[in-house]
Amino acid sequence: MLCNMQTVCSNKQILFNHLFKNNNNTRSSFKNCRFNGFMSSKKAHEVTVLNEISCLLYDTGYVTHFVDIGDGKGYLSSLLALNNQIQVLGIDSSHTKTQSSVHRTNLLERKWNGFIKDQTKRKMPENKKKTLYKQVTHFVTENTDFEKLVLDNLSSDTSKVGLLGLHTCGNLGASSIKIFIKNPKMSALCNVSCCYHFLTENDENNLEEYYFPLSKFLSEKNFKLGRNARMLAAQSLERILHKSEEPNTTNFYRAILQVFLKKHNFRHFNIGRIKSKCCSFEEYARTALKKTNLNISDNELRSMYELYEGDQNAFIAFYLLRCYLAPAIESLILLDRLMYLNENGIKESYLVQLFDPIMSPRCYGLVALKKIG
CATH class of the missing domain: 3.40.50.150 (Vaccinia Virus protein VP39)
Known part of the structure; x- marks a missing residue:
């Protein structure tokens, strides 16, 4: 229980x-x-x-x-x-x-x-x-x-x-x-x-x-x-509830980027924290991928985002449910x-x-x- x-x-x-x-x-x-x-x-x-x-x-x-x-x-x-x-x-x-x-x-x-x-x-x-x-x-x-x-x-x-x-x-x-x-x-x-x-x-x-x-x-x-469970133990449910806000857009960007990295065989790539507020997925991905030699066009990044854009509400629901654990x-x-x-x-x-x-x-x-x- x-x-x-x-x-x-x-x-x-x-x-x-x-x-x-x-x-x-x-x-x-x-x-x-x-x-x-x-x-x-x-x-x-x-x-x-x-x-x-x-x-x-x-x-x-x-x-x-x-x-x-x-x-x-x-x-x-x-x-x-x-x-x-x-x-x-x-x-x-x-x-x-x-x-x-x-x-x-x-x-x-x-x-x-x-x-x-x-x-x-x-x-x-x-x-x-x-x-x-x-x-x-x-x-x-x-x-x-x-x-x-x-x-x-x-x-x-x-x-x-x-x-x-x-x-x-x-x-x-x-x-x-x-x-x-x-x-x-x-x-x-x-x-x-x-x-x-x-x-x-x-x-x-x-x-x-x-x-x-x-x-x-x-x-x-x-x-x-x-x-994964131990990572989750470090999440702050109190802060999420206190702010009464949806997860930051970068959480959703990070999930899409993980799919992208897996596609290019970067399964364990460590991105770290991206402190600046990125205005688009392309900007976020470009910042995150500076450590790699991947030569990716903006069109490919934009297509990847558009493919999953409709799943954002489902992602937010999953994120919040997960944080409750x-x-x-x-x-x-x-x-x-x-x-x-x-x-x-x-x-x-x-x-x-x-x-x-x-x-x-x-x-x-x-x-x-x-x-x-």
Whole structure:
């Protein structure tokens, strides 16, 4: 039976009331901050929520410091350090992103007082800034020695580490859950995943390296989704319904172009995103086909479009019907992870809607806690 994700997960405020009911923390608010030029409104929304959760975990003693996997440009980590004076180790597999994070954080530090209206509550000694947030380049696996990474870069205290992940791509979201379960000194997990189409699924010839399904329940059934279903899980039904618009014309153009490419034996050609609004199918196709050596006339392109032009309404109906399945598939992926946490003895684990789904479509996060010491 299909269901909306909202019927199977906790509301953020309900979770906060349950876990942190004795805490009156207010210091995590960014209402007085102006981050123009340092992050988009979408990113600011996401960082504000995860900052709030992180501060509550820290203030209530669940964690002593954080490790942010897939740290990227350090949007969340830098603010946890600068705004809340919490130690964070940011890890990313890309050296370029790590260096970008270092540069961005240095710039943010220099401009910090200008972002905060109430500076008396936010300023910190200069000698503490450099010790609160460290960035390292490292390709993370379940076998990564996180205790050594923390000892070498951040703190002599490796107990009660909180594991953060904001939009961990593909396998990294599932890998983060395995890492949390495996490491006895990791006391809290807060993970929001994305890019489900990059997930490695169960393959009978490669059973050691799959990240869906995780749970014993689905694994025993040899359950598979397939790439098309995983691609669909990343669609945003909320945004489509909110806009109350038909799919962009380029979706229809892309479908026709796929037929055209198949005809010319380009079955797996990667077009990528065409950002400009094309006024005709011919213009769209010309832009998309720049990467090929195909010598195609405008007449052939126009004939191809005219052949399928009458199917546009049917395409729109199919597109919308298909999008209605997206929440069910995303629910299945995330509930599999929640079940995996429970199967491994992590009873304090929750699936939570963290973000506004219109502003941030990948809005569901897994929050899990271990009692240590």
